[in-house]
Amino acid sequence: MMLGLRGIPNVQGGVEKHVEMLASKLLGYGWDVEVVGRSRYLEDRRIYVWNGVDVLPLWAPRRMALEAIVHTFLGVCLAAWRRPDVLHIHAIGPALMTPLARLFGLKVVVTHHGYDYDRQKWGGFARRTLKLGEFFGMRFSNGRVAISKDIAQTMRARHHVGMTLVPNGVAITQPTGGAGALAEFGLTPRRYILLAARLVPEKRQLDLIRAFSRCGLKNIRLVLAGGAEFETVYVKEVRALAQEVPGVVLTGFQSGDRLAELFANAALFVLPSSHEGMPIALLEAMAYGLPVLASDIVANQELDLSPDDYFKLGDIDALAAGITEKLAAPLNDEEVRERAAHAEATYSWTNVAQRTAAVYSALLAK
Structure with missing residues (x-):
């Protein structure tokens, strides 16, 4: 049973994408998988099956500070009743409920997806709660997974626990040609810059706009593909600035063929974020063979891109210069194919599932 996310499929968020891909791949290794999601994000309010995975809708309050923790508490109680072989909790906020799960006699695996207490949206109390969730998740779980080398090394040093490194994977959807996203938003292939991310402060959409x-670019547009679960001050600021700057397009949340069409036809993918665990959207851009430009935070640097693929976080002039330079030197077809092949070979969801299944098997063998 997997817990700690909004839900699957096609629900916005890195953890959601991770679980969506992982859960379906685990079926090939003989595991039955249940994913507990928050009912308002799901396709149906009743239990349903998606690609062989059981999806269990469960109520959660519609308040940013309470949604995850209340839902996880209810999910752990549900797990105590259903008795899965393994309860896999994703992210350090939901990991706050690890001791309760252990008290119920459950075997718990926690995946650390990133230092969520560094997200700009949280206040002091929320940050302390998230750090407590990290402590509980690392100290009380039976198995621990990190999605990046930095997280694995930091948790070993900070909590003196064993960590299994299982990086995120990437799988691309080739557009069918009939998705209609380009036509709807008036976009021309290779004439727009793309950022696909939720509208939250740590993604730094304001910096990018x-x-x-x-840049003073002519006939080039900036596409921000992503939505927001809550109408925050930051979301209002992004929308207001986007209206002021000519050429900025807000598409809202996109998924499936429509998102694939946006990726496949972009001239450049930019990720200016201040916080990432391991950036799935950046991996996807690499798998499409796109030129990329990313902030120089540790999580992005772990992907070991070329030095000119990075810019100093928060330096808007450097970001503008990088955009101009990238657009002035587009990749040729051979470079696109090489980048795509390297990304798909290096970051495989099949490998993610295999290594995660090994964590489960080792836990049950004890």
């Missing part, structure tokens, strides 16, 4: 406005 400001940098784009300084």
Whole structure:
């Protein structure tokens, strides 16, 4: 049973994408998988099956500070009743409920997806709660997974526990040609810059819009593909600035063929974020063979891109210069194919599932 996410399939978020891909791949290794999601994000309010995975809708309050923790508490109680062989909790916020799960006699695996207490949206109390969730998840779980080398090394040093490194994977959807996203938003292939991310402060959409406005580009648009679960001050600021700067397109949340069409036809993918666990959207851009430009945070640097693929976090002039340079030197077809092949070979969801299944098997063998 997997817990700690909004739900699957096609629900916005890195953890959601991780679980969506992992759960379906685990079926090939003989595991039955149940995913507990928050009912308002799911296709149906009743239990349903998606690609062989059982999806269990469960109520959660519609308040940013309470949604995850209340839902996880209810999910752990549900797990205590259903008695899965393994309860897999994703992210350090939901990991706050690890001691309760252990008290119920459950075998618990926790995946650390990133230092969520560093996200700009949280206040002091929420940050302390998330750090407590990290402590409980690392100290009380039976098995621990990290999605990046930095997280694995930090948790070993900080909590003196064993960690299994299982990086995120990447799988691309080739557009069918009939998705209609380009036509709907008036976009021309290779004439737009793309960022696919939720509208939250740590993704730094404001930085990107400001940098784009300084570039003075003609016939190039900036596409921000992503939505928001809550109408925050930051979301309002992004929308207001997007209206002021010509050429900025807000598409809202996109998935499936429509998102694939946006990726496949972009001229450049930019990720200016201040916080990532391991950036799935950046991996996807690499798998499409796109030129990329990313902030120089540790999580992005773990992907070991070329030095000119990075810019200093928060430096809008450097970001603008990087955008201009990238667009002035587009990749040729051979470079696109090489980048795509390297990304798909290096970051395989099949490998993610295999290594995760090994964590489960080792736990049950004890």
